[in-house]
């Protein structure tokens with residue numbers, strides 16, 4: 001992926017199989033969001049190929065407008081595109097029609113039930129009639145995840161879903177994402193995060209990138225090591241598993 005003559009992600013060979021739940025870790029500017037944008041078919045590789053849900057981008061047989069509804073994306077960029085004056089329920093409902101605005105008032109009853117169910121799953125039932133623009137950061141994130149689930153995607157992409165949340169909000173979200181990750185009928189998931197503490201139980205694989213290159217990719221238990229994490233972030237780090245969660249810290253300077 002080249003922009004302004006510079007490779008943003010380079011020689012990334014990575015495949016996600018059905019049912020896997022991946023975490024992408026890497027420093028600021030490593031190329032995590034770029035990779036998600038390729039995975040969501042909004043960015044085409046300038047060299048190499050990207051095959052998403054069996055469809056290879058940029059080949060004659062692939063219609064991105066058919067592919068996109070099969071992918072749910074919840075990221076910061078999405079929040080800015082959604083009308084602030086829409087209610088939470090409308091915000092989720094409009095996803096069913098592939099729109100960001102709500103000009104169509106006669107939604108199917110079944111869609112409304114689905115929207116309510118996803119919002120309930122994310123703990124948003126008491127906010128159904130609130131204007132999207134008045135939500136707190138955490139409430140907005142939970143709404144976006146419910147919205148991303150609305151099209152019944154085969155692939156769910158989450159870009160830093162816990163960023164900006166307080167400790168309670170983070171733990172609540174990690175619990176909910178963990179429930180989703182362990183649900184066998186939930187979509188394949190890819191989550192970008194900056195903190196190993198945000199890796200919910202149920203996430204199976206980790207991809208570590210640095211300066212657009214893959215440093216490690218594989219099962220969490222094998223690849224989420226102090227050695228890999230230290231190389232990834234460029235400083236000595238110790239990662240530990242505490243129960244079914246992870247924690248990392250820098251080594252004290254001696």
Ligand SMILES: Nc1ncnc2c1ncn2[C@@H]1O[C@H](COP(=O)(O)OP(=O)(O)OP(=O)(O)O)[C@@H](O)[C@H]1O
Nearest residue numbers: 003004008026027028029030031032033034035194
């Ligand atoms: N359109 C563009 N033109 C030029 N450079 C770009 C463009 N888009 C992204 N970049 C650069 O590509 C690199 C990777 O960006 P990306 O947003 O993927 O990083 P990231 O890993 O998501 O970082 P963060 O953790 O800060 O979100 C960055 O150095 C960024 O400045």
Ligand SMILES: [Mg+2]
Nearest residue numbers: 032033034159
């Ligand atoms: Mg990013």
